[in-house]
Amino acid sequence: MYPSKMCPIWPLHLIILYLLVLCPLWVLCQAAPELLATFSADTLEMHMDDSYYVYVNVTGTDLLAGDQFTVQTQQTHVATAVWNSTYNLTNDHLDKGQFDGKLRVDCHFLGRTDLTVGRRRDGQSSPITNGSLPIVVIRPVRVVDTVFTTSVAVFVSLIFINFGCAMHWPTVKGCLKKPIGPAIGLAGQYLFMPLISFGLGFLIFPDSPALRLGMFFSGVSPAGGASNIWTFILGGNLDLSLAMTSISTLAAFGLMPAWLFSLGQVVFANANIVVPYFRIAMFVIGLFIPLAIGLAMQRFTPRISAFMVRILKGFSTLLLLFIITFAIVTNVYIFELMTWQILVAGMGVPWLGYATGYTVARLFRQPHRDALAISIESGIQNTGIAIFLLRYALPQPEADITTVVPVSIAIMTPGPMICIFIYQRVKACWGCNLSKTDLPNARKSWETTSHPRQRPLSPASSLPLMSNKQEENWSSSS
Template sequence: MCPIWPLHLIILYILALCPLWVLCQSAPNLIATFLPDEISVNMDEYHYVNVTIQGPGMQAGDQFTLSTTNEHLAEAKWNSTDQLTEDHVQKNLFEGKVRVSGKFLGRTNVEVKTWRAGQAFPVNGTLPVIVLRPERVIDTIFVTSVATFVSLIFINFGCAMHWPTVKDVLRRPIGPLIGMCGQFLFMPLMSFGLGFAIFPNDPAMRLGMFFTGVAPGGGASNIWTFILGGNLNLSLAMTSISTLASFGFMPMWLFSLGQVVFRNAHIVVPYQRIATFVIGLLVPLGIGLGMQKWTPKIAKFMVRILKGFSTTLLLFIIIFAIVTNLYIFELFTWQIVVAGMGIPWLGYSFGYFLAWLCRQPHADSLAISIETGIQNTGIAIFLLRYALEQPEADLTTVVPVSCAIMTPVPMTCIYIYQKVKACFVNRGKHKKMLEEDISPRGDSPQPAIISTADLYGKSNKGLDVIDVKPDVENSGVHPTGVSVAN
């Protein structure tokens, strides 16, 4: 046994730790201080920050490098020298300037490291960076133009509305009641459960889904109902009732299940935004109804151009929205795509199935289905802007944006199917008409061929035949058929 046991174990540990202790003594112990200590920078823009590094262990020739925890969001570069000199070592102080460039939405940190003889040593202190989306002129143009065109389209709807039919709908509100069950019962519960299934560890994204599910029906539902041949009067009545009912149903869901989704969110119900939407819906409808009464000729013209104008408006909104928000596609993942498809598509299916169970006609079932599936994503985005700070507010709007992009897909497929089917049906009818014109009809009378024997013989009994005597003298032909020589 070793005579110094167990002291030899302690000696071995000390000998092993001595090189590490020497290295630690030679490593710099530096602290970086940034001014300002936190910055917000817009995408594709940059911001300058002053940095001060001080502490013992500096050596001439040491080099500072910059990096961000997420290079996709922001980039940091020196705008001054990044190498220590003897003057820095004597003062134990380094001062420089950093240029931080925003690349994409999100939060990241700028970190500093010291490089010495090919080895990196971390510097204490980081700079939090928030990258935001700038307010652009094209966004204002898009919102203004869409609001103007939607107002015009609702004037057209007012011209096309048949008020006695709307009164009948309100007297027997079976369709609106079915739509409200789908809009304010199924959609919130479905978006709540689907959000937990798709984003189990991301409460902000779940909040984005839930806000989309509790929003009232969108104005595009009336346009699609008209284009696809649904009951427009029922759709307009349901949209008006749904929007008015949202004043009560939205706060109920937001302050119940909304608190479960995201307990720390300071939710503010946008009553002013909803009221503006109601006014923006009812005033153009009233103008259209007035045009029916006082300017019937102009109203008829507005109805004639309604379908083409509606289709053009939908294409304009879809294309312009994609062009102005191209950046949002970088946030798309399979979860975002599934969430965008699930909210409207499940709403379409449930609305039509519930209407079918209640034995509603196809035109009414189609209107109820579209009204249930199409959500007012603008109100959902507005709610997120109030409930969350930036950039989380912009990041979570990817859910209602995805929903808005996926919403018209089934409707577009149905529209194309209707057009293709109509082409084949019309082609078949045209072909059948041609065949009927060419082929003889069995019930049509055939021209009778009467022989000479029937005219002059005894076989024509029962027929009143005019006695026609041929001019033998001039014809030179005997009645028996033998020619007579002059």
């Protein structure tokens, strides 16, 4: 049988098959880039204030002498780039069929950006295919950070030894037997604070899940050691504060995971949340060992213990000033990330915690000293644990960028307490001045208004009713 009889479109089918083979090749040729850029690194990860050199190779068919290659970054506050070699295309480049250049990338601040290479011809610029290089700028680990962390740990340990010397164990046992105050503090720490931070996070950062996560992590963290220091300085119930801090820290082993794997998944479902059990355990050990040393000193070396108690208030004040000043100096970069939303978040979490804790304590008829301790315990969070959680949950540099939220909370936390401390000092000084100026007038007024028939006290009548020895015998017999 002849081929013409087998195929009705013979010999046109040969032409159709030929076109079907050529069309994909033609499409691929049209889609092929005229210029292609290749960098010496796929991704550039650098530290702040560092510079790095990158080599770029441009190949393609559309190369003409006189072409200029441009370079720029999308986020200039994160990083900038300049040519460290010629960027004009010469005949030598045309002979080689490619352009080789060298770039210097200068990193300025935390963040991510893209470096792009383009071509300018006759005053018009056009991007180059694959001419983009991702840049990640992170913060280096500095010696000053290690020094700060170590010094704070040492000083806080000394403070807690002093707390152990000043601790009245019968009062602590009384608080635990009638745990109204610790129960209010625990509810404020692990019920009100997580809900406050969760709600404020969605209200202040509706479009930033990472910042919401930083805020929520701060809200679910246990109480910080600074709560005991501020309670002592402001005249709160130190024994109750120490008891609440201990209970709050132990409860963190169960309540932190409960919040992180419930509302935490709602805040940021893609976060790889790892609960830092080891860090919490180390915090518990670092809390109880100095307290035990202080209690032992109170029992076996009472004179040294009394001296430690006398210097406690001044030493606590100096420690707080040191922590605040050193933290600001070592984390100056954080202030470049500050916005009004972050400032409001930093104020909202602890300040609402203070107000809620004090209000609930007074509603349950707690005395002022206990209510003050409960308020401080509710408002102060261990932001160090929040920062630690962020470093596990987020990659760099997002971990350092979102750290601004717990750092802002830590900076804004002492505000109300500093105001209360200043008010107490001014009130005390004002009261001393009034007592000195009003004492002569008060004595004169009492003498003129006393009963005319009242005789002045005789020396005999001013003697005590019984001697010290008799008083001791009476008190022992009673």
